[in-house]
Amino acid sequence: xxxxxxxxxxxxxxxxxxxxxxxxxxxxxxxxxxxxxxxxxxxxxxxxxxxxxxxxxxxxxxxxxxxxxxxxxxxxxxxxxxxxxxxxxxxxxxxxxxxxxxxxxxxxxxxxxxxxxxxxxxxxxxxxxxxxxxxxxxxxxxxxxxxxxxxxxxxxxxxxxxxxxxxxxxxxxxxxxxxxxxxxxxxxxxxxxxxxxxxxxxxxxxxxxxxxxx
Ligand code: ADP
Ligand code: ZN
Numbered sequence: 001x002x003x004x005x006x007x008x009x010x011x012x013x014x015x016x017x018x019x020x021x022x023x024x025x026x027x028x029x030x031x032x033x034x035x036x037x038x039x040x041x042x043x044x045x046x047x048x049x050x051x052x053x054x055x056x057x058x059x060x061x062x063x064x065x066x067x068x069x070x071x072x073x074x075x076x077x078x079x080x081x082x083x084x085x086x087x088x089x090x091x092x093x094x095x096x097x098x099x100x101x102x103x104x105x106x107x108x109x110x111x112x113x114x115x116x117x118x119x120x121x122x123x124x125x126x127x128x129x130x131x132x133x134x135x136x137x138x139x140x141x142x143x144x145x146x147x148x149x150x151x152x153x154x155x156x157x158x159x160x161x162x163x164x165x166x167x168x169x170x171x172x173x174x175x176x177x178x179x180x181x182x183x184x185x186x187x188x189x190x191x192x193x194x195x196x197x198x199x200x201x202x203x204x205x206x207x208x209x210x211x212x213x214x
Contacts, residue, residue, distance in 0.1 A: 001026050001080045001212055002105065004087070004192075006183055007113030008176045009169070010124040012199030014136070016113065017082040019201050020208075026080030029071055031064060031088075033134065056168035058175060061091045069099060088180045093187075108212045110187040112195040113204070117173065124169045131157040 001024060005013040017028040035053060038046035045067070049059045068086060071077070087093040100106060128137045132155030137144055144151050150158060163172060187193045194211045196204050 001082075001108045003081075003108055003208070003212075004083045004110040004187070005085075005113070006110055006180070006187070007115060007199075008117075008120050008180075009172045010120045010127065011113040011115045013084045013113060016111070016199060016201065016204055017084040019205065020082050023205070024080065026082055027076050028082045028084055029068075029077075029086070030084040031067065031086040032084075034067055034071070035059065036134070054162045054168075056163045056171035056175065058088055058179060061089055061095065064088070064092060065095050065099075068096070072099065072103065087183065090182055090186060093183055107192055109194050109208060110183075110190075110192045111204070111208050112184055112187075112193060113199050114195050114197050115199060120173065121169065124164055125166060127160070127164060128158045129161050130155045131159055 001020070003020065003026075005017055007013055014028070014030060017030070020026060021028050035046070035049045039050050039053070040046070045063070048063060052059045064086060072081070087096050122140075123138070126139045126141070128139060129135070130137070130150040130153060133150060133153040135150055135152045136142075137158055144158060148158060149156055162168070184193065184195070194207055196207045198204060
């Protein structure tokens with residue numbers, strides 16, 4: 001399947017994307033993960049993205065489209081993909097439309113996780129990430145089995161992301177409302193929108209599969 005995951009930071013896009021990759025072998029493409037990996041590796045791309053990301057602002061559309069043009073041409077995308085964190089602006093959505101028509105591909109659906117703001121803020125302020133493998137924990141809802149040690153990789157640095165301070169979170173939500181929320185109408189007009197008020201796996205999967213006929 002070729003699906004865009006839309007929703008504010010902390011809505012659970014990554015978790016749902018992972019569940020969907022298990023369903024049919026589509027790949028998850030997270031622009032946030034690609035950018036964080038570039039920063040960790042100290043590449044030119046990482047250097048260009050770092051300041052904006054740290055403040056919770058978007059990186060430029062040009063930079064993102066460069067990444068995605070390259071990524072969507074890779075072989076593993078044949079089976080389908082779940083776009084997690086992209087597109088994030090109307091210009092990105094328009095550029096994606098052009099790119100897909102050039103590749104002769106089309107989207108199956110745009111899945112919006114429509115989660116209330118208070119739930120989002122609670123989730124984001126309690127979220128912690130393993131600096132080594134990226135696994136996500138939550139100090140209230142999902143602690144590692146052994147305190148301070150990553151279940152997946154054994155890493156011992158489980159920390160709050162730079163953009164998950166209260167100030168950066170407020171900013172990211174504002175950026176979402178201003179720049180990304182307009183995509184809901186954009187994709188509703190294209191007839192692709194499937195909106196769900198939850199990020200619980202079962203109802204979300206059902207709503208999506210009902211639409212795309214899985
Ligand atoms: P979340 O969905 O939790 O906000 P992401 O990991 O998707 O986090 O993104 C983290 C940061 O990476 C964003 O705040 C932004 O700076 C940058 N970023 C990711 N995807 C995009 C994009 N499509 N366009 C612009 N900036 C992006
Ligand atoms: Zn880890």
